[in-house]
Amino acid sequence: MTEGISQPDQPETLEGGSKDLFSKFDDIIQMREGLLASGIEDPFNLVMEKVLSPTRAICNGRDTILLGTYNYMGMTFDPDVIDAGKQALADFGTGTTGSRVLNGTYQGHRECEEALKEFYAMDHAMVFSTGYLANLGIISTIAGKGDYIILDIDSHASIWDGCAMGNAEVVPFKHNDVEAMEKRLRRLPEDAGKLVILEGVYSMLGDVAPLKEMVAVAKKYGAMVLVDEAHSMGFIGENGRGVVEDAGVIDDVDFIIGTFSKSVGTVGGFCVSNHPKFEILRLVCRPYVFTASLPPSVVATAETSIRKLMHGHNKRAHLWENSKRLHKGLTQMGFELGTKEPQSAIVAVIMPDLEKGAMMWEALLKEGLYVNLARPPATPANMTLLRCSLCAEHSDEEVGTILGMFERAGKATGILGQTSDQSEGS
Template identity: 65%
Template sequence: MDLLDKFDPLIAERARMGDSQPDPLNIVMDEMLSATEAMIGGRKIILAGTNNYMGMTFDPDAIEAAKDALDAFGTGTTGSRILNGTYQGHKALEQALMDFYGMDHAMVFTTGYQANLGMISTLAGRGDYVIIDADSHASIYDACAMGNADVLRFRHNSVEDLEKRLKRLPAESAKLVVLEGIYSMLGDRAPLRELIAVAKAAGAQVLVDEAHSMGFCGETGRGVAQELGVEDQVDFIVGTFSKSVGTVGGFCLSNHPKFEVLRFACRPYMFTASLPPSVVASAISSIRSLKNAHNKRAHLWGNVERLHGGLKKLGFNLGTESVESPIVAVCLETQDQLFGMCRALLLEGVYVNVARPPATPTGLYLLRCSLGAGHSADQVDRILEAFKAAAHTLQLPLNEKLRAASASENAKAPQARDAAVATG
């Protein structure tokens, strides 16, 4: 038997998609024009699915820092952090993270995926328990598979189910509850205050992944835990540089007095080449600027309100009833609708992510939009027009009740609507 035979169902599924272009699962950015636009297939496209939440990929200071580091330290380290792969920049990056979060210890990983993989699989060992949300990111699931701990899942964002499962565990056992500030598919938030309270009552330690909330949640952008005032109850904070920071890499922070020993126990940290100096330098620059990026945060939230409200008025079924994050998920019924809408949107000049089972919760087919502080109000309006045109092209059945309500509202107050569009 061929080792690749097990992938025949996936090959058949890809074949059923035919040769229709563009291929939603094989989009190529031919040229990046800015944080919000790219050339795809010879056409200028608005990017509404890049996770570039704070628009930092073209930040002048971050680019200049990367260039300087490239000249001074070369293209890479060719070694892991515990061998030759720790340069002064890596220590400076960890210090920048500690300053940003106000915490005592930081470890930087080569990717955000590795941060979860390394921390969870190392913290919880044989005889310990890891308790995760059912909608956890793939990196969390893979960390559980890599480790030796017993793993339990609780219903998504259910405080009651978490409490029930924790009560079944031996009181004296070591327990790690893994949560996310914002979940990446639907963009919904975790009720961290209540979940953490239940975890602590059961004697568990808590790890919170703030990958999709760093930069824009909380007074200084540290995430949902900061916004809810529960940072002091979180034992480990994990995050990534590939979203709001605008580059690549991952990290974990903690105030635990024994934290530094993990550098010599965490295999994904010990056996992976460290981040290139240019990436490190750009990350330091971005992190330092995020703390005071109040205007950017306000602009981002204004963009999201505009998109969420506009799609809702058009009659689309959204992943969240109200705005919870810069992720706006449009829920569709079939894979044909999903890929058809993605292609139609590209032809209208807009790129969004496609997400489908088994990656999505409850088997949903999602057009996953993620806006950034770099988008203008005009770009958001153009995204809305593209969704309207694409839905018309596909004759997509939208929520008639919402559309009727929207039409009635617009008829009653055209002047107010026009004023809102003008001011953003």
């Protein structure tokens, strides 16, 4: 048992009869304590004692292959990126101690925004302190009371939180269903403000949105379109601009949201746009105005990484090969995956339940492989997933090793049949 956490059989009221504000978490407390009581290592509290490269770290004293870090393009150890951060740290110090609208805009912030505008060929770019704040800020600022937000039911938590903060009317539709989206739009008042929010790649299953069809429908009903490209920037599209580029709709969307914590390899968020009034957001967007700006060393690494991603064709090609190989190998073993074909750098392996998923996660960790254990309510349809995030720096040998680890762990936990002999890399 974890010390300091109330047990489910304890009273849910405090002295004086007040409701225990933590009682709403009792189900999650029970779930966590049930896993720990079974002897499984806490899958939500892994410590990396030393990071060796974009694909390996020391976890619990063991050399571990990293397959759950979102470090898609492997930029975290790029020598040019590291040197840029060191130089900015020496030249500008450790932090700005202020927001962007006060003393928090340094030369590096402007240079990072210029790199984003060049990368996307857009007129405007705003850098936020995290990708979460980018969604929270842009969505809550442009869609408010009396407006409508039409969004995919499987949208990221930061998108839902941006909707709640802005107090717009939220109209969800079935995941990736173009017809369902159009039905919702058709019912809305013609003269109302409407914002359609989509994601290029959905982070749980790694599936891609049919943006070409969806953007066309949104424009048909006069809606603005915001696309979150957090999990496709740098990788998908000829120039790495995401699914909007790959689908040929980049000039038709109004806002693209992204993050630095995936392919860029650092931390931060951004929005790019061609909207002529976009710059006013710097004065009215609360999560931008009232948050300290990113440290100079962070924006320097981001700017350098973004400019290098413009020339990342070979890395993109290798990452696609890694994704295809892992997807094919796991399918041949008999694992159930989140997509029938590889659609992104995310390969989601569907587990029978949380207990089996945690057992499989631990078995893989003991093999020397780290993946994400994703559980409800973050996952669609109450699924438990082992979410694999491939990296352009994973070698062919590492992918083969990963497949062997999955087969051994799958057999050891009973998730795979003992007669499976079709795997690659075994």
